[in-house]
Amino acid sequence: MAVNRILFVAMLAFHLATNVWDNFQDFLNAKHETFKQGVNNVVGREAVTKQQVGMVLAVLVGIATILGVYLWLQVGGWLWPLLAFISYFVGFFYAGGPKPISRTPLGELFSGVTMGYVILLMVVYLNIGVMTWHWAWQTLLVSGMGVFSIANIMLANNIGDYIEDLAEERHTLVYYLGQSKALIVYLSLYIAGYLTLITTVVLGILPWTVLLALLAWPVIIKSFKFFWHDRTKRGSFLLTIKNTVLIMVLFIVGMIVGLIV
Structure with a gap:
């Protein structure tokens, strides 16, 4: 449907705008020049001006808002x-703001729920034209795998940035748990995601073929073992994206097969 393509473009534009804003704020609030010029900050590394950042933000937010x-x-x-x-x-x-969410223990929660559940809820609402509590809670269950996976991207990023975050006084969830306990939470979030996926099948919300996603479990365990020994960006963020x-x-693929059979 055309509206779904329009929503995709709007969400992509807003997501890019959020990333630009995040990078820009990290640059402005950096406590050390080494971070401003580091590999994790595009604004400082590429010498992007405030005017250029503002222009990009205006275009991206404008596209998202109009659509x-x-x-x-x-x-x-x-x-x-x-x-x-x-x-x-x-x-x-x-x-x-005065206390950015990304610098608190709530970053994983907000990013996971917003990107995993709220966006899916918008898709459902856009396609059925109405919304009831029945649809809302079913959508919540269906989004579970996405919510927990997205939260893990944030958590993996914070685990990899642990030393840098300490220097920059960013008190993320990893700051309070430490890397080892945060890694246990990391694996637990994947387990929680799979439990919600299995629940949707048991309740008949999704076809059993979506359990094809369980085939990713050995890969997750392998990457987790690597992550445990290499708690850097190389061992965390990129593997979690994959x-x-x-x-x-x-x-x-499981959904497509379920629709066919």
Whole structure:
């Protein structure tokens, strides 16, 4: 459907805007020049000016807002602007404001729920035109694998940045747990995601073929073992991205096969 393609473009633009804003705020709030010029900060590393950042942000947020308003005119109701407000709120305060969410233990929660559940809820609402508690809780269960996988991307990033975050006084979840306990939480989130996936099959919400995503488990365990011994970006962030892509690809293939059979 055309509206789904429009939503995809709007979400992509807003996601890119959030990343730009996050990187820019990290640059502005950096306590050490070494971080500003480091590999993790594009603004400082590439000598991007504030005017250039502002222009990119204006274009991306403008695209997302215009397309979002257009979709609201198509679907109507109060839920759409509420979901959009939540997305914009988290997008801004994730890196901005007096106490950015990304610098607190709540980063994983907000990123996982917003990107995993709220976006899926918008897709469902856009396609069925109504929303009830029945649809809302079923969507929550269906989004479980995505919510926990996305939260793990954030957690893996924070585990890899642990030493840097200490120097920059970012008190993330890893700051309070330490890397070893955070790694246990990391593995537990994957288990929680699979439990929600199995629950959707048991309840008849999704076809049994989505359990194809379980084939990613040996890869997750292998990457986790590597991650345990190499707690850097190389051992955390990139492998977690690959895990998420593999899980989602297998999930989508399972959905397609379920529709066919």
